[in-house]
Amino acid sequence: MTSLDPVLLFFILGLTAGLMRADVRLPSAIYELISMLLLLTIGLKGGVELARQPVGSLAFQALAVIAMGAVLPLLAFPVLRHVGRLKRADAASVAAHYGSVSVATYAVATAYFMTREIPFEAHMPFLLAVLEIPAIVVGILLAKGLNRDIRIGQVAHEVFLGKGIVLLIGGLLIGWIAGYEGLASIKPLFFDLFKGVLALFLLEMGLITASQFSSLRQYGPFLLVFGIVMPLVSSVIGMLIGFNLGLSLGGTAMLAILAASASYIAVPAAMRISVPEANPTLSLAASLGVTFPFNVLVGIPLYHTMTEQLFAIARS
């Protein structure tokens, strides 16, 4: 393992400060701005690359990725229900979190790949956006079945027109229309500041992660184990799907990372409205308190190495 990316040092600073109860939180308005900048930048970057490349079998890849987003929670649910002995609604909600994705993890992975100059498919932000959704639908169905009244319009709106998807897809389209030269004038804000903004974001994520530790303790060791084993399993599935879709090494590793990541924004918001009887602190303790730090500190290089080996084997 090579030396730690400096943005991860900010994560560790935040984590440490949080554990010592030092008050270095970003104001919520800043946290929101930073999230929006990351989403737009990720979208723009993808769009700019798309403008240069042929898109290929985008629709087919989207379908495969939707299937993955639906299958992952179906795998997680019985484990959570029977091994973890969670209530039905809680199991469904946690499962939905793990079937969906974390933009923060994706951003850290992007930084990781940038540093190592590993290319990956330009339309990844599109797959990222697509992957947010199916797990939410499956989670709701697992919790409620088909027959109960759920605020379907409300939830659909929340899901399809959430900040994450609108800014990712919006950025993608703008990047695609304007192209690399077109974006030159806004590059200083969106591209040059990207890693600095990510560093601030991870400082805050460290604090949030630390604040999850206390609720984690409350729920016993099961969540801890689940929060590490589940992404390991998911990453293998993501990797194999990526490989079979014919993605590049970078793209395959990225799909492994996406599969392994767990949502902590889009899914909690949707679940709170559609499955209110699920305890939101449970899902967040697992997703933010365990899986996010595991993925950014250990998982990303691990899934990358794993994918390299798969490609080495395949090539030989």
Added chain:
Amino acid sequence: MTSLDPVLLFFILGLTAGLMRADVRLPSAIYELISMLLLLTIGLKGGVELARQPVGSLAFQALAVIAMGAVLPLLAFPVLRHVGRLKRADAASVAAHYGSVSVATYAVATAYFMTREIPFEAHMPFLLAVLEIPAIVVGILLAKGLNRDIRIGQVAHEVFLGKGIVLLIGGLLIGWIAGYEGLASIKPLFFDLFKGVLALFLLEMGLITASQFSSLRQYGPFLLVFGIVMPLVSSVIGMLIGFNLGLSLGGTAMLAILAASASYIAVPAAMRISVPEANPTLSLAASLGVTFPFNVLVGIPLYHTMTEQLFAIARS
């Protein structure tokens, strides 16, 4: 017409998101920061250029522009009152909005001219600041006459010491004193990020514009027509004044754009205090819901072309 500036793509993204009721608003603290950055940057840029150029007949130009700011609402008022059948206070208030200027429109125009490398007079930000005020005075007189008690001190303070004017003039002075080299150290924030910040600003403006559409519908087609015809007329007046003042092509086009633009910050705030019986949603629906999008998407290139033709005719 050449291809759309990427900052306008952000405006369209905001507009679309707003119409689909997607929640991608910037926190209000960020919106405020961004406005302040734009105002300071516009001022600084003007000041830096001023430091390089002789100022010329600044006082005379200011007088001409003040006259323009007073005449435009006097033209608009009878139309609003008799064709639009607005109440006296409402007609006066809308007229004041159209006599004053929009900094956002000016910022977009700056980006447009930068891309095309069209120079314009360095003291434009000064004229921009000057133009904010006379229409407010005329609007108050139209609504109240001379005899009524208006909180004159309050309003004067609001008008002359509003954020817009203080930051524009402050930036202008700082740029003028420090000069181009002096500002080198703060260039990365104020100059390099300018278009990125403008992009974020226009994203938000798109959302705000979309939110005006519903009130627009309420007031019928008159406002819609007025919001397009009025800037067309004003732009011609602005262009002719600029031409007769001996401004450059860029400066003349810019004065046309300023004349065509309608205020949505300084004037509403002043009117709310001095002419409270005017309905504020009416003015904003016209200014933000019609004129702003019209100007940035269609008007700026149009007024530019118009001015080119005037100069071509004059030269031949």
Added chain:
Amino acid sequence: MTSLDPVLLFFILGLTAGLMRADVRLPSAIYELISMLLLLTIGLKGGVELARQPVGSLAFQALAVIAMGAVLPLLAFPVLRHVGRLKRADAASVAAHYGSVSVATYAVATAYFMTREIPFEAHMPFLLAVLEIPAIVVGILLAKGLNRDIRIGQVAHEVFLGKGIVLLIGGLLIGWIAGYEGLASIKPLFFDLFKGVLALFLLEMGLITASQFSSLRQYGPFLLVFGIVMPLVSSVIGMLIGFNLGLSLGGTAMLAILAASASYIAVPAAMRISVPEANPTLSLAASLGVTFPFNVLVGIPLYHTMTEQLFAIARS
């Protein structure tokens, strides 16, 4: 005296706007972000340099500086008590402010030294962090003696884990671990924007300073005189300590500046909890209303010249 740094022009703009009661305040969320950025950048810069240099007798310097931070309030206290006739708690609180340091003043000094390319010891941010604390302890002891119940845990937490210290030390460690190349990717945000961010910060500081003037008037001329004489005395002490510690010219001048600066964040917060009977507006009027503007406009170049002369004498 050479021409004014442009960031100081922003301070003067803020001051002027504040005195005219113009409302150009930054939203508090932005003020907080900007403070955090400055603290992190100062830490990072120090850390990066540390990674390049041997640290030397850091512990010994820290001890000397702690002693200075404890002695300065002991000097100030009797003057405040007997000449100024302040109540015991008020005298103790003001004394604590002047024994501690102002990060804003340090940031302006950094900009001053950067422009003049004057090098100073890389671990200055460490001494800055260390210097925040001892004066607080002395101030509490002066006010309360040893026997009273003070919320000792609360205060210790506030002091040692305040935003200032955590971000300074955190930045220092990150810079030290990552080194100059490691930080290249986050340089655009933290280093390139530094002076622009400082300019915005000083705009706000100007407004805050102006708002202190009215309370200043209330307390008569003593505070005004104290707020200028005290930093002059402190700067000489700081300079002599720096010189005897064998610091470079830049480092010695910087220690003079730190000694002369008066806290307006960490100390007020700690005093409000530990010495609540002290009137907080009194300390802030002196520290922000007099000493801060004096130091940034007059003091920094003065202490620098003073130190140059000391070094010239010593060399000859």
Added chain:
Amino acid sequence: MSHVARKLLTIVTESALEKILPEDFKKLGARGFTITEARGQGSRGMRSGTWDENGNIRIEILCDSVTADAIAHHLQTRYYDDYAMVVFISDVMVLRPDKF
């Protein structure tokens, strides 16, 4: 001036409900409401508002006694079990009774 008695219904609950509740209020007869951002602590632990979904809102509704009871009842049956929520009612005097 004629002050007339009305009820002030105050609700402190999770921010997530801001998108949903106004529709319920309208159906049950409220003519308006006022919202402020809040944070707090109760039986469901600390809700510090520092991060997106764990903030509270504080909602006030001026209305007649019947409407206040209807809304309180609705909140109790529909949301009490699943959401952090506190509801209380007080007596107030208003100037323009026709508004509420």
Added chain:
Amino acid sequence: MSHVARKLLTIVTESALEKILPEDFKKLGARGFTITEARGQGSRGMRSGTWDENGNIRIEILCDSVTADAIAHHLQTRYYDDYAMVVFISDVMVLRPDKF
């Protein structure tokens, strides 16, 4: 402890009035006030506070009954017609009655 009865006057109105009203309050005898940011809906439509001039503020004034009536009356005659505004009064007990 001796609690003494006072009035709590609460006003919800447009942010634009924040610069103007405090002077009026003072003239009419109020010794202090508290303001919180608010948003809301009423007869003049949604005031979402997302953008500069369409936010509300919520003002509270602790005072005696005479002052409360005086301020309420003043607001009614001077601002009700032109501004989004709601005013209500409730009974409270205070500890330091000399303050209000």
Added chain:
Amino acid sequence: MSHVARKLLTIVTESALEKILPEDFKKLGARGFTITEARGQGSRGMRSGTWDENGNIRIEILCDSVTADAIAHHLQTRYYDDYAMVVFISDVMVLRPDKF
């Protein structure tokens, strides 16, 4: 529905006390509290909240009458002299009395 009478204790004070007071409340029997950001003016001058340490908070505690008196008394003896602070108590009806 059975509404039961409780007290609503409202405190407006300096933001600096937010870190300290919750512990006091708990010791004195409060089961929860709600905080909103505020600004205002009183005998200790303007507290505009524009800059870190000069903002106010507005705290509400729903509790029984004994607890309300205990907290009010504690605040009076411990904080009144040194901090900007206003305290008042009103009567409210709550739905789940066991909570408070």
